[in-house]
Amino acid sequence: MAGRSVVGFSLGFLVLLFSYCLISPATARFVVExxxxxxxxxxxxxxxxxxxxxxxxxxxxxxxxxxxxxxxxxxxxxxxxxxxxxxxxxxxxxxxxxxxxxxxxxxxxxxxxxxxxxxxxxxxxxxxxxxxxxxxxxxxxxxxxxxxxxxxxxxxxxxxxxxxxxxxxxxxxxxxxxxxxxxWREAVPHPDDRVEYELWTNSNDECGTKCDMLMEFVKNFKGPAQILEKGGYTQFTPHYITWYCPEAFTVSRQCKSQCINHGRYCAPDPEQDFRRGYEGKDVVIENLRQLCVFSVANESKKPWVWWDYVTDFQIRCPMKEKKYNKECADSVIKSLGLDNKKIEKCMGDPNADSKNPVLEEEQEAQVGKGSRGDVTILPTLVVNSRQYRGKLEKGAVVKAICSGFEETTEPSVCLSADIETNECLDNNGGCWHDKALNATACKDTFRGRVCECPLVDGVQFKGDGYRTCEAHGPGRCKINNGGCWHETRDGHTFSACVDTEGSKCQCPPGFKGDGVKSCEDIDECKEKKACQCPECSCKDTWGSYECTCSGDLLYIRDHDTCLSKQAAEPKSAWAAFWAIFIGLAIAAGGAYLIYKYRLRSYMDSEIRAIMAQYMPLDSQIEVPNHVSEDRA
Missing domain, CATH: 3.50.30.30 (Glucose Oxidase; domain 1)
Incomplete structure (x- = not known):
């Protein structure tokens, strides 16, 4: 019955390594808060x-x-x-x-x-x-x-x-x-003016709904956690659960894929499928790395950097993008300024047939001591040795931690909703930055800093925000020449930047190269790309060339040829002009004669019509005069 479900193994740890790995000692004891x-x-x-x-x-x-x-x-x-x-x-x-x-x-x-x-x-x-x-x-x-x-x-x-x-x-x-x-006032003990709390978490980001909840909580809670830690109000410790494989099965396929150090430290397969994707040992190794990140950061008196690493790793190295690996982890470590050699030394050799001191301590810590009880739920938050119960939500957890202080010793963050801080002031939050442009991808928010490429002088930069940000779109060439090659000589400037959306650095005409680091002048004369006519003489210049012709010949660049200056004059054009002019004159004269002739014919016909009214013309027939006679 669903209602009878007591606390179970969460975040994907539901399959007990298919019965190959032991979960906890026989003395396991879960304490109900x-x-x-x-x-x-x-x-x-x-x-x-x-x-x-x-x-x-x-x-x-x-x-x-x-x-x-x-x-x-x-x-x-x-x-x-x-x-x-x-x-x-x-x-x-x-x-x-x-x-x-x-x-x-x-x-x-x-x-x-x-x-x-x-x-x-x-x-x-x-x-x-x-x-x-x-x-x-x-x-x-x-x-x-x-x-x-x-x-x-x-x-x-x-x-x-x-x-x-x-x-x-x-x-x-x-x-x-x-x-x-x-x-709930006594649900969390408050013995002194500092709260000690620990979070049992996991680096596996593909284990289902509760994994998503955990990852979201870590990102949201990072800001308040770092404020409390930097102020010395809290002492935080991260923990990770591992299991061991029974000695009789250490050589089995399941244990080899899910364990390191010859079966001593194991985690379930992320996909619960031994034949594909990441393996349980990948999760154990990353959990170990995160423990060592905390250890090294703690040695440098900056334990809060652990929150930066785990949130950045979630964003930059997700399993679904096949980036959950050492290479991606190293890039995050480098961006945060941590000593990677110390971290690797802390991790030790995962293939060694020996105990790992760091993970050995984790297995011992998993077993409850005093009033805390065993940790079997992931995620689990423990405040002053009491397991937190309730949703992993920033405001609720801050209130639970603050209830662990002695009365009147609470820090101001517990009494005010304003717990923001500017994380970008310290090394630009590990994000991309350009000193020349005075620009950074670091944005400080209540949820902690995020690395997003900025908008500079109306030009949008694009990239991962951590290592690279490049200008894109219209106007990009005015920002550091769009990151492309450019050079000025003798008053002439050439640039490989093309100021259009989606364009890349391209060497201008007359140059060749990658367009980013260099563009070399092309010797058009030697490469026989110009000035190749027999009468031509070629001289290479930076980014172009000069071509001259022998004698009185004139060089026509568009046709790469030499022509005589006289021959080049457009005589045929003048001949055509005069031919057209004479033709027009003849046509005009003919039109005038025709006009005069037609006008004269018209006048003659009009005169003849007038005269015909008063006297008969020779060509006309005489009309008889009929007179009426009177008779007596």
Whole structure:
């Protein structure tokens, strides 16, 4: 049953090396972190009881919360959406917050809390259904569907034992007002003015949902962690879990692929497939490297550099891009100014048939001492020897760490939300920078510094932000000539920069080379690329050439030929001009004669028409005159 899932092995450590590697000693002991639940009313059952803090949500470390307990008449296990059933737990203005009591079973603990939170609950109490010691409620191991809501759970939750749960239900059913107080003030001890905490983590970034949560937390928490460490308020130590392979199986294929030092230190295969991708031993080696990075940084009095390394390694060397390797790790180490030789010496030989001192200490630390208990969940945060319970979220973890200080000794970061710092002031945060341009890829944010190529004078730089940033697009040539070759001689300047998007450095005409470091002048005369006519004489110049012709010949560069200066004159053009001119004159004269002739013909016809009205012409027939005669 999903609801019975006690804390499991998270972040991909679900397959126990296929039964080849031992997990922990027979004396393994897991400690359940508890807080106090004080029943204020009714008087008949008032008193203080233990409750096990849930391993998700946000417990109010260093504080307390009072509320009224309600027990729903429907959906008593909380596995269905209360809102769809028309049930609301939202407290009325001025009243105490609502604590919802639900029964264990049938679904994940986290789903019960999520459904109650959506309906307005301020906290959730889960009543056990069997008599047993309290356990830690954990989130599903590798369920991608549940990951969508687990990250959004912000209310605290706790498991109570069966007997106490029955008493609460009975009091509620009888109409009593049940008021309780959840108290987390003593969940973290606070013996002095410095908090010691440790994070059990892993470098494997392809192990599922919880891996993604861990990686996101490390990036988000880096800023506050470094502020606390630089101020001397905390002492932080990273840890990594490893297992060993039984001696009888050290030569097996599984152990060889998952272990180093002849089976002494092992980690599960990232893909849980021995035939492809990265192997468990790759994870062990990188975990060892990160431990040594911390050790070397700690020796140099800068232990906080560990946070820079692990975040940069996540960004620059992911498994999915096939960069999870020594070469990429070395480039990160170099960018942070760490001594790589000391780190390699600390790591030792992973192929040696002997113990590794660093990993040996890790295996011993994994076994619980005092009140802490064994570490079996990844990730695990331990504050002042108490395991943190709740979501790995920056604000919640800062509050838990701050609750570990003695009263009145808390640093200012615990009393203020302003915990920003400018990490770019120290060596540009290990990012790319150009002194000449006074430009850097380092950007300081609340989540810590990021390396992103900048915008300089309107020109965008592109690159990985760590080692390279180059100007791109229009205007790039005005920024250090776009990183291309350029040179000036005798007042003439040539550049290999082409000011267009996506262009690369190209030597200009008259030069050859890579365009970046050098462009050499081409001797056009020797390479017979110009001035090749028989009458030509060639002289090479820087970036070009000069060509002259013998005698009175004139050099025509476009045709690479020599012509006579007289022959070169356009006589044929003048002849054509005169021919056209004469032709036009003749045409004009002919047109004039035709015009005069037509005009004369017209005048003659008009005169003849007028004269015909007054006298007959010879060519016309005489018309008889008809007279009327009178007779007597």
């Amino acid at each position: 508890k807080n106090s639940l004080t029943l204020i009313s009714p008087d008949s059952i008032k008193g203080t009881h233990d409750s096990a803090i849930g391993n998700f949500g946000i417990p109010q470390y260093g504080g307390s919360m009072a509320g009224t307990v309600v027990y729903p008449k429907q959906n008593v296990k909380g596995c269905k959406d209360f809102q769809e059933l028309g049930i609301s737990f939202k407290a009325k203005p001025g009243s105490l917050p609502t604590f919802v009591l639900v029964n264990r079973g049938d679904c994940f603990f986290s789903l019960k809390v999520w459904n109650a939170q959506k309906a307005g609950a301020s906290a959730v109490l889960v009543a056990d259904d069997i008599e047993e010691p309290l356990i830690t409620m954990d989130s599903p191991k590798e369920d991608s569907g549940s990951a969508k809501y687990i990250e959004n759970i912000t209310i605290p939750s706790a498991l109570i034992d069966k007997d106490f749960g029955e008493k609460l239900k009975k009091a509620i059913d009888s109409g009593e007002m049940v008021n309780v107080n959840l108290d």
